[in-house]
Structures are given as C-alpha cells and as structure tokens.
Amino acid sequence: MRSFVKTTVRKITSILIVALFCSVFFSACMGKKGEQAEEKTVTLQPLTGIVVMPTVIAEKAVDSVRKGASTSDRVAGFVDGVIGAELGKNNKVHIVTEGQLDALLTDAAGGRLAQMKALGAKLNSNAVLEVTVTRFHERDGSDLSVNSPASAAFEMVLTHVDTGMVLWAASFDETQEALSSNLLSLGKAKSRGFKWITVEDLVRQGLKERLADCPYLQE
Numbered sequence: 001m002r003s004f005v006k007t008t009v010r011k012i013t014s015i016l017i018v019a020l021f022c023s024v025f026f027s028a029c030m031g032k033k034g035e036q037a038e039e040k041t042v043t044l045q046p047l048t049g050i051v052v053m054p055t056v057i058a059e060k061a062v063d064s065v066r067k068g069a070s071t072s073d074r075v076a077g078f079v080d081g082v083i084g085a086e087l088g089k090n091n092k093v094h095i096v097t098e099g100q101l102d103a104l105l106t107d108a109a110g111g112r113l114a115q116m117k118a119l120g121a122k123l124n125s126n127a128v129l130e131v132t133v134t135r136f137h138e139r140d141g142s143d144l145s146v147n148s149p150a151s152a153a154f155e156m157v158l159t160h161v162d163t164g165m166v167l168w169a170a171s172f173d174e175t176q177e178a179l180s181s182n183l184l185s186l187g188k189a190k191s192r193g194f195k196w197i198t199v200e201d202l203v204r205q206g207l208k209e210r211l212a213d214c215p216y217l218q219e
Contacts, residue, residue, distance in 0.1 A: 044215055045160055045167055049125030051116075052087065052095045055079040056132045063137040070199075075136050078200060079154070082207050083131065090219055094123045116161040127167060127216065129158045136199055139176070143195040150199040151175035156210055168214050172206035 057072040070078075080095075087093045096104070096119070104122050105115055116128045135153040139146050153173040160167050176197060179189045192201075211217055 045127075045165075047092065047125070047127045047160075047216060049092045049094055049120075049123060050127045050129055050158070050216065051119055051123055051125045052083060052093060052129045053131070054096065054098045054101060055083070056130070057136070058132055058134045061133050061135050070136065070138065075133060079131060079133060079203065079207070082204050083211070086208060086211050087217065090217065092125075093217070094125055096123075113159075113161065113164050116159065120161040126161050127158055128161055129156065131156050133203075135173075136203065138199045139196055141196060143197075146196045149176040149196055150202045152199050152203045152206065154203070154206065156214075158214065158216060168216055170210040170213065172203075172210060174202060174206065176202060 055076045057076050062070055062072050062075055080097075084095050087095065101119075104119055107118075120126050120128065131154060133152070133154045135151060137148075137151040139150040140148045151174070154171070156168075156170045157166060158168040159165070179186065179194070
C-alpha cells in the first residue's frame with residue numbers, strides 16, 4: 001500500500017513539474033512574441049511633398065435651415081484656415097486654394113488619380129491630402145445651455161499619387177454630450193471649460209488632433 005502511495009505521489013509530482021515547465025515555456029514564448037510585436041514599426045513611404053487640397057463639403061453637411069447657420073463656402077474657408085494655421089510652417093506641405101487648383105489643372109486630363117499626379121508633378125509632391133466635411137451643425141443655445149449641441153464629422157485621406165495607395169486616413173465624428181450623460185468625458189469637458197462649445201471649436205479641436213496624429217506631417 002505504501003509503495004502504491006509513493007508511486008502515485010511520484011507520478012503526480014512529475015505531472016505537476018511538467019505542467020509548470022510547459023507553463024513557463026509558453027509564457028516565455030508569448031512574451032517574446034509580444035516584445036516582437038511592440039518593436040515592429042510601420043515603414044513610411046518617402047514623400048517629396050504633400051499637396052493639401054481645398055476642403056470639400058458634402059451635400060447636406062451644413063445645416064442651412066437654422067437661423068444664422070453657416071454656408072458651405074464659409075465652412076470650407078474655415079476648415080482651410082485651420083489647416084493652414086496648423087501646417088503652414090511645414091516646408092513639405094503645399095496648401096492649394098480653389099483658384100490655384102483651377103490654374104494648375106487647366107491642362108490635366110483623365111480621372112482623379114491622373115489629376116493628382118499632374119498636380120504633384122507641378123508642386124514637386126507625390127502625396128495629396130483630401131479633407132471632406134460630412135456634418136457641420138452649430139449648437140442651438142449658449143455656453144451654459146443648449147437645445148441641441150454642436151455636432152460635426154469629417155474625413156481625411158492621404159493618397160500616394162504614384163500608386164494610388166492610401167498612406168493614412170482618419171475620421172472625426174462627435175456630437176458634444178453633457179457630462180452627466182457620459183462621465184468618461186470628464187477630461188474632455190474640463191479642457192472645454194465645462195461649457196457648450198461652438199461647432200467651429202469642435203471642428204478646430206478635431207482637426208488639430210488628427211493632423212498631430214499623422215506620421216507623414218511630422219516635421
């Protein structure tokens with residue numbers, strides 16, 4: 001009986017040792033894979049320059065029904081102005097206005113990518129940044145109280161003109177919420193002074209954050 005117990009104990013001990021070894025081994029392997037994943041970096045395409053196109057306002061993006069609402073042209077001008085203020089000192093960025101775009105593409109033929117190539121060739125750039133505003137609704141109210149808050153959405157796409165490949169893309173979509181509706185937004189509410197902001201402020205913040213995140217726009 002004692003012999004049987006000893007044999008059983010040995011077997012159980014051996015099984016536990018093997019299990020412990022396997023656990024340590026697989027943990028080490030997973031750790032190495034995790035380290036390799038963390039060390040992996042995205043290779044950026046070399047760019048000679050980036051052309052920033054005039055902002056496009058999608059159909060029905062602007063709430064033109066509300067009294068005092070912005071027009072599409074005013075919204076486009078506002079967004080272009082914010083982008084210009086953020087990227088104007090970047091030497092590899094070429095910000096193009098509507099008038100300049102028409103002048104540069106007078107002899108350009110073909111589709112969208114062909115026009116991008118033609119534009120890039122004239123400005124020594126091989127990438128184009130496009131911005132499209134899909135919603136721009138002003139708040140209905142004041143800093144302290146609103147019937148409806150500011151709401152905005154836009155998309156940004158950076159395209160490599162030689163290949164047509166999208167190098168980077170980002171989007172923004174937010175309707176300001178009351179802090180009581182989302183306690184997780186405490187940090188954002190604090191940065192906004194715990195008040196209802198305008199749609200211009202909302203879009204300006206969104207643009208600055210997205211542009212700062214683009215690796216191709218870092219000087």
